[in-house]
Amino acid sequence: MEKDIIKGIKKNVFILGLVSFFTDISSEMLYPVIPIFLTAVLGAPMTIVGIIEGIAESTASILKIISGWLSDRSGKRKPYVIYGYSLSTISKPLLAFATTWHFVLAARFLDRFGKGLRTSARDALIADSTEEKYRGRAFGFHKGLDAMGAIIGPLIAILALYLLNGDYTPLFLIAFVPALISVILLFLFVSEKKGEKKESLTLKFSDFSRDFKIFILITILFAIGNSSNAFLILRARNIFEISGGIPPIITSVFGTMTVTVIVILTYVVYNITYSFASMPAGILSDKIGRRNVMVGGFLLFSLVYLGFALANEGYLVWILFAIYGFYMAMTEGVSKAYVVDMVPKDKHGTAIGIYYTATGLLALASSVIAGLLWDKIGPGAPFMFGSIAALVAAVLMIILLPVPVRKV
Numbered sequence: 001m002e003k004d005i006i007k008g009i010k011k012n013v014f015i016l017g018l019v020s021f022f023t024d025i026s027s028e029m030l031y032p033v034i035p036i037f038l039t040a041v042l043g044a045p046m047t048i049v050g051i052i053e054g055i056a057e058s059t060a061s062i063l064k065i066i067s068g069w070l071s072d073r074s075g076k077r078k079p080y081v082i083y084g085y086s087l088s089t090i091s092k093p094l095l096a097f098a099t100t101w102h103f104v105l106a107a108r109f110l111d112r113f114g115k116g117l118r119t120s121a122r123d124a125l126i127a128d129s130t131e132e133k134y135r136g137r138a139f140g141f142h143k144g145l146d147a148m149g150a151i152i153g154p155l156i157a158i159l160a161l162y163l164l165n166g167d168y169t170p171l172f173l174i175a176f177v178p179a180l181i182s183v184i185l186l187f188l189f190v191s192e193k194k195g196e197k198k199e200s201l202t203l204k205f206s207d208f209s210r211d212f213k214i215f216i217l218i219t220i221l222f223a224i225g226n227s228s229n230a231f232l233i234l235r236a237r238n239i240f241e242i243s244g245g246i247p248p249i250i251t252s253v254f255g256t257m258t259v260t261v262i263v264i265l266t267y268v269v270y271n272i273t274y275s276f277a278s279m280p281a282g283i284l285s286d287k288i289g290r291r292n293v294m295v296g297g298f299l300l301f302s303l304v305y306l307g308f309a310l311a312n313e314g315y316l317v318w319i320l321f322a323i324y325g326f327y328m329a330m331t332e333g334v335s336k337a338y339v340v341d342m343v344p345k346d347k348h349g350t351a352i353g354i355y356y357t358a359t360g361l362l363a364l365a366s367s368v369i370a371g372l373l374w375d376k377i378g379p380g381a382p383f384m385f386g387s388i389a390a391l392v393a394a395v396l397m398i399i400l401l402p403v404p405v406r407k408v
Helices: 011-030 034-041 046-074 078-097 099-130 131-163 169-174 177-189 210-224 229-243 248-288 290-310 312-341 346-374 379-402
Strands: none
Touching: 011 034, 011 078, 011 099, 011 131, 011 169, 034 046, 034 099, 034 229, 034 248, 034 312, 046 078, 046 099, 046 346, 078 099, 078 169, 078 177, 099 131, 099 312, 131 169, 131 248, 131 312, 131 346, 169 177, 169 290, 177 312, 210 312, 210 346, 229 312, 229 346, 229 379, 248 290, 248 312, 290 312, 290 379, 312 346, 346 379
16 A cells, blocks of 8 residues: 555655645735635625535535536546546636626636536545545644645735735736646646446435434535625625724834735635645544534534624724634534545445535525625624524434434
8 A cells, every 4th residue: 555655644645735735826916815806806795706616516516416426437637637627727827807796706706616526536536545534634634724824825916915905806817826836736646547337327415324324414504604705705804994903113104005905814814724734624523523624613513603703903903813713723624524424335426416516506595695694684693693503503413413424
């Protein structure tokens, strides 16, 4: 068997971590900027922000089940991963031509189309390349590098916006470079053994275990209140604008861009905790069980969203984003290891795809709901709604999945 580069981490997992690292530098240069660009530059209302994010994420989610199933059926993972990352790379410079929100919608659609094409196959490839006892560690390592890129990306965005006097267009072009690097790494260094074709492999939810079905239903409930992170970014901006509290020295340096810079920095704090906690959370799930770690993550999410619903001081935003990073670390990689634990190897891609699709299809609804709640009731309303949904999901997981997952 291939030697470990790090304990429990094979070459494929290591390279895929680097691929996600560079991709997230690119994506996260833009992600915290896009909602601000939409509302402050293009004049889009919050409902449009919700629709754009909902369509983008739902597109990715629908494709994840199809690409996951096709990768299981064909016995090939890498082609779907390459095409998916390539499409996302192409989408970055398209934003430079945006003069209305319709351009942003098109670019986000293409980006998420690529994400949907690659994600299930990539995660199945990680699972295929990892010993069962190290799955939590491997997925945690991957998410840690992914989040590390999400630390660097926003910092590059801040520097670029400062040097460019707040001009967004060159930033969209700069983001193309690290995305291209990720595709090159993937093409040259990730390998896979040709798997067996399974022409008879069906795509039926009924083929999976009771525990898997319950887990999917619970995460669907959670997803109803888990709107796009764009709303967290805009809520942070809202709190800073209301409360002030920004040091004068920062205002003197960044001028009219000050609030935008501060919001991006709080997003960096979130990615710092997310990055450094991901692998420890994965290792912990290997030891005490995935369900227990995920329940803790749901409870942290409920706490953070309650905080964003009630916060009225800028310093609270920093604290809440830091805690939010721990929630992500305890759920993102762990959830995929949890799903893989529940199904046989020849259905890894399909099961991961079902998980992504079932939760992601709620992305459109949850983001539209969040936009409407914000516009009709107030900025805190979407977060109170999300807090309640997460709390209910955590309780149901404790009640309905009280024992370790049964192996198939």
